[in-house]
Amino acid sequence: MPEGDTVHQAARRLHAALAGHTVTRSDLRVPKLATVDLTGRTVLDVTARGKHLLTRFEGGLTLHSHLRMDGSWKVYAPGERWRGGPGHQIRAILGTAERTAVGYRLPVLELLRTAEEHKAVGHLGPDLLGPDWDPEQALRNLLATPERPLGEALLDQRNLAGIGNIYKSEVCFLLGATPWLPVGELPAETASRLPALAKSLLEANRDRPDRTTTGRLTPRPLSTGTNPTRARPSQRLYVYGRAPRPCLRCGTPIRTAEQGDGSRSRPTYWCPDCQQGPTP
Structure with a gap:
Protein backbone atom coordinates (compact mmCIF):
# COMPACT_ATOMS: atom_id res chain seq x y z
CA MET A 1 0.00 0.00 0.00
CA GLY A 122 0.58 23.60 -0.85
CA HIS A 123 -2.02 22.33 1.61
CA LEU A 124 0.26 19.61 2.98
CA GLY A 125 1.78 19.71 6.43
CA PRO A 126 5.48 19.04 7.10
CA ASP A 127 6.75 16.07 5.08
CA LEU A 128 8.07 13.31 7.34
CA LEU A 129 10.73 12.43 4.75
CA GLY A 130 11.20 15.85 3.20
CA PRO A 131 13.57 18.77 3.73
CA ASP A 132 10.72 20.84 5.17
CA TRP A 133 10.18 18.48 8.13
CA ASP A 134 9.27 20.49 11.24
CA PRO A 135 8.28 18.33 14.25
CA GLU A 136 7.08 21.29 16.30
CA GLN A 137 4.76 22.46 13.52
CA ALA A 138 3.48 18.92 12.96
CA LEU A 139 2.60 18.61 16.65
CA ARG A 140 0.89 22.00 16.66
CA ASN A 141 -1.16 20.92 13.65
CA LEU A 142 -2.22 17.68 15.34
CA LEU A 143 -3.22 19.41 18.56
CA ALA A 144 -5.11 22.21 16.83
CA THR A 145 -8.28 20.05 16.92
CA PRO A 146 -7.92 18.31 20.30
CA GLU A 147 -11.29 16.56 20.05
CA ARG A 148 -10.35 14.74 16.85
CA PRO A 149 -9.57 10.99 17.11
CA LEU A 150 -5.86 10.31 16.94
CA GLY A 151 -6.15 7.96 13.95
CA GLU A 152 -8.02 10.54 11.88
CA ALA A 153 -5.57 13.29 12.81
CA LEU A 154 -2.62 11.17 11.72
CA LEU A 155 -4.18 10.45 8.32
CA ASP A 156 -4.90 14.11 7.65
CA GLN A 157 -2.06 15.13 5.33
CA ARG A 158 -2.60 18.77 6.28
CA ASN A 159 -1.19 17.94 9.72
CA LEU A 160 1.87 15.97 8.61
CA ALA A 161 2.46 14.39 5.23
CA GLY A 162 3.31 10.76 4.62
CA ILE A 163 1.32 8.66 7.10
CA GLY A 164 -1.16 6.17 5.62
CA ASN A 165 -3.44 3.58 7.14
CA ILE A 166 -0.64 1.14 8.02
CA TYR A 167 1.50 3.67 9.84
CA LYS A 168 -1.59 5.11 11.53
CA SER A 169 -2.28 1.80 13.27
CA GLU A 170 1.39 1.17 14.05
CA VAL A 171 2.05 4.64 15.49
CA CYS A 172 -1.01 4.38 17.73
CA PHE A 173 0.18 1.00 19.00
CA LEU A 174 3.66 2.27 19.78
CA LEU A 175 2.18 5.25 21.62
CA GLY A 176 -0.05 2.93 23.67
CA ALA A 177 -3.20 4.79 22.57
CA THR A 178 -6.20 3.58 20.61
CA PRO A 179 -6.87 5.32 17.28
CA TRP A 180 -10.15 6.64 18.73
CA LEU A 181 -8.55 8.52 21.62
CA PRO A 182 -9.04 12.28 21.14
CA VAL A 183 -5.63 13.63 20.26
CA GLY A 184 -5.93 16.28 22.97
CA GLU A 185 -6.18 13.54 25.61
CA LEU A 186 -2.74 12.16 24.87
CA PRO A 187 -0.44 12.67 27.87
CA ALA A 188 1.89 15.59 27.15
CA GLU A 189 4.99 13.39 27.18
CA THR A 190 3.38 10.91 24.78
CA ALA A 191 2.24 13.66 22.42
CA SER A 192 5.72 15.17 22.36
CA ARG A 193 7.15 11.80 21.20
CA LEU A 194 4.71 11.41 18.34
CA PRO A 195 6.43 13.38 15.53
CA ALA A 196 9.85 11.82 16.13
CA LEU A 197 8.33 8.34 16.38
CA ALA A 198 6.43 8.69 13.11
CA LYS A 199 9.51 10.04 11.34
CA SER A 200 11.71 7.22 12.66
CA LEU A 201 9.31 4.58 11.31
CA LEU A 202 9.18 6.04 7.80
CA GLU A 203 12.92 6.69 7.71
CA ALA A 204 13.65 3.11 8.79
CA ASN A 205 11.64 1.84 5.82
CA ARG A 206 12.49 4.30 3.08
CA ASP A 207 15.10 1.91 1.63
CA ARG A 208 13.54 -1.45 2.55
CA PRO A 209 11.65 -3.70 0.12
CA ASP A 210 9.51 -5.02 3.00
CA ARG A 211 8.01 -2.54 5.44
CA THR A 212 8.54 -3.37 9.12
CA THR A 213 7.83 -1.52 12.35
CA THR A 214 8.84 -4.24 14.79
CA GLY A 215 12.54 -4.38 14.00
CA ARG A 216 12.25 -8.18 13.96
CA LEU A 217 14.50 -8.96 11.02
CA THR A 218 14.44 -12.68 11.74
CA PRO A 219 16.98 -14.61 9.61
CA ARG A 220 15.57 -17.16 7.19
CA PRO A 221 17.32 -20.30 5.95
CA LEU A 222 19.48 -19.43 2.97
CA SER A 223 18.03 -22.42 1.11
CA THR A 224 14.73 -20.54 0.70
CA GLY A 225 16.42 -18.24 -1.79
CA THR A 226 15.09 -15.15 0.01
CA ASN A 227 16.96 -12.29 1.57
CA PRO A 228 17.99 -13.57 5.03
CA THR A 229 17.69 -10.09 6.54
CA ARG A 230 14.00 -9.68 5.75
CA ALA A 231 11.45 -9.99 8.52
CA ARG A 232 8.98 -12.86 8.46
CA PRO A 233 5.66 -11.55 7.13
CA SER A 234 3.83 -12.41 10.37
CA GLN A 235 6.27 -10.34 12.44
CA ARG A 236 6.88 -7.25 10.31
CA LEU A 237 4.05 -5.21 11.86
CA TYR A 238 2.71 -5.02 15.40
CA VAL A 239 -1.01 -4.76 14.67
CA TYR A 240 -1.88 -3.86 11.07
CA GLY A 241 -3.46 -6.81 9.27
CA ARG A 242 -2.90 -9.12 12.24
CA ALA A 243 -6.45 -9.58 13.59
CA PRO A 244 -7.27 -11.94 15.27
CA ARG A 245 -3.71 -13.20 15.83
CA PRO A 246 -2.06 -12.60 19.22
CA CYS A 247 -0.30 -9.35 20.00
CA LEU A 248 3.46 -9.69 19.61
CA ARG A 249 3.89 -8.05 23.04
CA CYS A 250 1.16 -9.39 25.30
CA GLY A 251 -0.55 -12.22 23.40
CA THR A 252 -4.01 -10.63 23.44
CA PRO A 253 -5.89 -11.12 20.14
CA ILE A 254 -5.57 -8.09 17.86
CA ARG A 255 -8.89 -6.46 16.99
CA THR A 256 -10.05 -4.57 13.93
CA ALA A 257 -12.80 -2.07 13.11
CA GLU A 258 -13.52 0.62 10.56
CA GLN A 259 -12.43 4.18 11.22
CA GLY A 260 -13.01 7.18 9.00
CA ASP A 261 -10.40 9.70 7.93
CA GLY A 262 -12.83 12.45 6.99
CA SER A 263 -13.46 11.03 3.52
CA ARG A 264 -13.80 7.25 3.80
CA SER A 265 -13.67 4.38 6.31
CA ARG A 266 -10.54 2.28 6.58
CA PRO A 267 -9.74 -0.92 8.49
CA THR A 268 -7.98 -0.07 11.75
CA TYR A 269 -6.14 -2.46 14.06
CA TRP A 270 -5.28 -2.27 17.75
CA CYS A 271 -4.42 -4.33 20.82
CA PRO A 272 -7.11 -3.97 23.51
CA ASP A 273 -4.54 -4.60 26.26
CA CYS A 274 -1.53 -2.56 25.11
CA GLN A 275 -3.50 0.47 23.96
CA GLN A 276 -5.61 2.68 26.19
CA GLY A 277 -8.60 4.76 25.14
CA PRO A 278 -12.07 4.46 23.60
CA THR A 279 -12.87 1.80 21.01
CA PRO A 280 -15.93 1.06 18.86
Missing part, protein backbone atom coordinates in the same frame (compact mmCIF):
# COMPACT_ATOMS: atom_id res chain seq x y z
CA PRO A 2 1.58 3.33 -1.04
CA GLU A 3 2.51 5.44 1.97
CA GLY A 4 5.15 8.13 2.38
CA ASP A 5 8.07 5.71 2.33
CA THR A 6 6.75 3.92 -0.78
CA VAL A 7 6.24 7.19 -2.63
CA HIS A 8 9.75 8.40 -1.80
CA GLN A 9 11.12 5.09 -3.12
CA ALA A 10 9.13 5.58 -6.32
CA ALA A 11 10.49 9.12 -6.69
CA ARG A 12 14.07 7.88 -6.38
CA ARG A 13 13.51 5.17 -9.01
CA LEU A 14 11.90 7.61 -11.42
CA HIS A 15 14.57 10.25 -10.84
CA ALA A 16 17.37 7.76 -11.47
CA ALA A 17 15.68 6.60 -14.68
CA LEU A 18 14.53 9.89 -16.16
CA ALA A 19 16.36 12.91 -14.74
CA GLY A 20 18.75 14.51 -17.20
CA HIS A 21 17.29 12.64 -20.17
CA THR A 22 15.13 13.84 -23.05
CA VAL A 23 11.62 12.47 -23.43
CA THR A 24 11.28 10.47 -26.65
CA ARG A 25 7.84 9.03 -25.93
CA SER A 26 4.95 10.76 -24.21
CA ASP A 27 1.49 9.27 -23.73
CA LEU A 28 -0.82 10.66 -21.04
CA ARG A 29 -4.01 8.61 -21.05
CA VAL A 30 -6.47 10.83 -19.25
CA PRO A 31 -8.99 12.92 -21.20
CA LYS A 32 -7.76 16.36 -20.15
CA LEU A 33 -4.16 15.50 -21.10
CA ALA A 34 -4.83 13.43 -24.20
CA THR A 35 -3.36 16.05 -26.54
CA VAL A 36 -0.34 16.93 -24.35
CA ASP A 37 3.02 16.02 -25.89
CA LEU A 38 6.13 16.20 -23.70
CA THR A 39 8.55 14.73 -26.25
CA GLY A 40 11.69 16.77 -26.72
CA ARG A 41 11.65 18.09 -23.16
CA THR A 42 14.34 17.15 -20.66
CA VAL A 43 13.27 15.74 -17.30
CA LEU A 44 14.86 17.91 -14.61
CA ASP A 45 13.99 15.89 -11.53
CA VAL A 46 11.38 13.72 -9.83
CA THR A 47 10.60 14.43 -6.20
CA ALA A 48 8.10 13.29 -3.60
CA ARG A 49 6.01 15.57 -1.42
CA GLY A 50 4.17 13.50 1.14
CA LYS A 51 2.26 10.99 -0.98
CA HIS A 52 2.47 13.13 -4.13
CA LEU A 53 4.93 12.75 -7.00
CA LEU A 54 6.20 15.76 -8.96
CA THR A 55 8.00 15.14 -12.26
CA ARG A 56 9.53 18.40 -13.47
CA PHE A 57 10.39 19.17 -17.10
CA GLU A 58 12.34 21.94 -18.75
CA GLY A 59 10.09 24.76 -19.80
CA GLY A 60 8.52 25.11 -16.36
CA LEU A 61 6.11 22.15 -16.46
CA THR A 62 5.39 19.62 -13.71
CA LEU A 63 3.48 16.36 -14.04
CA HIS A 64 1.71 15.77 -10.73
CA SER A 65 0.57 12.25 -9.85
CA HIS A 66 -0.81 10.54 -6.77
CA LEU A 67 -0.86 6.77 -6.16
CA ARG A 68 -3.64 6.63 -3.53
CA MET A 69 -4.57 3.02 -2.80
CA ASP A 70 -3.19 0.97 -5.69
CA GLY A 71 -1.47 3.23 -8.20
CA SER A 72 2.15 2.59 -9.17
CA TRP A 73 4.98 3.69 -11.44
CA LYS A 74 7.15 1.02 -13.05
CA VAL A 75 10.45 1.53 -14.87
CA TYR A 76 11.44 -0.71 -17.79
CA ALA A 77 14.55 -1.15 -19.92
CA PRO A 78 14.26 -1.21 -23.72
CA GLY A 79 12.68 -4.47 -24.83
CA GLU A 80 11.66 -5.47 -21.30
CA ARG A 81 8.13 -6.82 -20.91
CA TRP A 82 5.76 -4.49 -19.07
CA ARG A 83 4.33 -6.35 -16.08
CA GLY A 84 2.58 -3.65 -14.03
CA GLY A 85 -0.92 -4.59 -15.16
CA PRO A 86 -3.13 -4.83 -18.25
CA GLY A 87 -2.85 -2.14 -20.86
CA HIS A 88 -6.19 -0.53 -20.02
CA GLN A 89 -4.80 0.34 -16.57
CA ILE A 90 -1.95 2.43 -17.99
CA ARG A 91 -2.44 6.16 -17.42
CA ALA A 92 0.98 7.56 -18.34
CA ILE A 93 4.03 6.61 -20.40
CA LEU A 94 7.25 8.64 -20.29
CA GLY A 95 10.04 7.17 -22.37
CA THR A 96 13.67 8.11 -22.97
CA ALA A 97 16.35 6.36 -24.99
CA GLU A 98 17.40 4.34 -21.94
CA ARG A 99 14.27 3.77 -19.84
CA THR A 100 10.48 3.90 -19.98
CA ALA A 101 8.38 4.87 -16.96
CA VAL A 102 4.80 3.58 -16.97
CA GLY A 103 2.13 4.77 -14.54
CA TYR A 104 -0.61 2.28 -13.70
CA ARG A 105 -4.00 3.02 -12.09
CA LEU A 106 -3.08 6.62 -11.29
CA PRO A 107 -6.19 8.29 -9.86
CA VAL A 108 -4.58 11.74 -10.05
CA LEU A 109 -2.63 12.92 -13.08
CA GLU A 110 -2.38 16.59 -14.00
CA LEU A 111 0.04 18.95 -15.71
CA LEU A 112 0.91 22.15 -13.86
CA ARG A 113 3.20 25.09 -14.22
CA THR A 114 6.14 24.36 -11.94
CA ALA A 115 5.65 27.78 -10.38
CA GLU A 116 2.12 26.70 -9.42
CA GLU A 117 2.93 23.38 -7.72
CA HIS A 118 1.47 24.86 -4.55
CA LYS A 119 -1.97 24.35 -6.06
CA ALA A 120 -1.40 20.59 -5.78
CA VAL A 121 0.71 20.27 -2.64
